[in-house]
Amino acid sequence: MASLKKPGSLGRATNQPKVDAGTLARQQSPTPKPAGGDICEEPLGILTAKMMYGSVKLRMDKYAEELFDLWFHGKTGAEVVLENERWKRYMLASDELDRQIQKVLIEHARSCQFLPAGGTGREGGLQRQFHAEIGGKGGGYFSGYGLLHGTNAKVGDFQMGAQFAARDLPPPGKGMGVVYQDLVFVWNDVMDVNMKYKSDPVFARTCRNLARCLGTGPPKDFILRIKWRADSAFQVMLGPDGKVSSSSYTGK
DSSP, X not given: OOOOOOBOTTSSBTTSOOOOHHHHHHHHSOOOOOTTOOGGGSTTHHHHHHHHHHHHHHTXXXXXXXXXXXXXXXXSOSEEEEOSHHHHHHHHTOHHHHHHHHHHHHHHHHHHTTSOTTSTTSEEEEEEEEOOBOSOSSOOSSSHHHHHOBOOGGGTOEEXXXXXXXXXXXXXXXXXXXXXXXXXXXXXXXXXXXXXXXXXXXXXXXXHHHHHHHTOOOOOOEEEEEEEEOSSOEEEEEOTTSOEEEEEETTO
């Protein structure tokens, strides 16, 4: 007579594990698909993806479209530098950014009035770095300004340089004029998902799905640097009381 096998942990012979009907059904059934399915596997999925991608691009201006494509297709390097006439004109056209630049220059001009005539510090090179914002309070996806929105301190923030000269205005005691020449600017940013805004992760997730359906990407974050020069010098005129009497670009 064959020997009986010892009971297993579930009360059955160890080579006959007890499996309930629910477990068996789950093991034999395919892995369920996420709710809503995969758009890429639907009959019109790729066409739908193309239409969604096209509708997003249709709402963008040409500057937002350029930045979006660099990120969406994920083919660029770790750092992109934009230094051309088109982007120069675009950045110079922002009154919002220009106000921030002028504020920093005026603050420096005011500091020059305390320097003695003929002393050091009344002329030379100026370097400044600060946080700059553009494109309104909440940014956005459909304009270049909106996508840029704010500089990133981790990669340099906003930087500018110039050569300046401060001179007393005749007659003595009338005030001072400070002129800034060779103004150069660099917008340093990271094109990535901003977790501060609830819409950013949702938009990024949608874009990754679209890129997968369209056979491109995946979207990739990158460092962005936009460089340009001012067309003319900037001058600040200070009265004897130290208040700004005028400030403007000499070429305007």
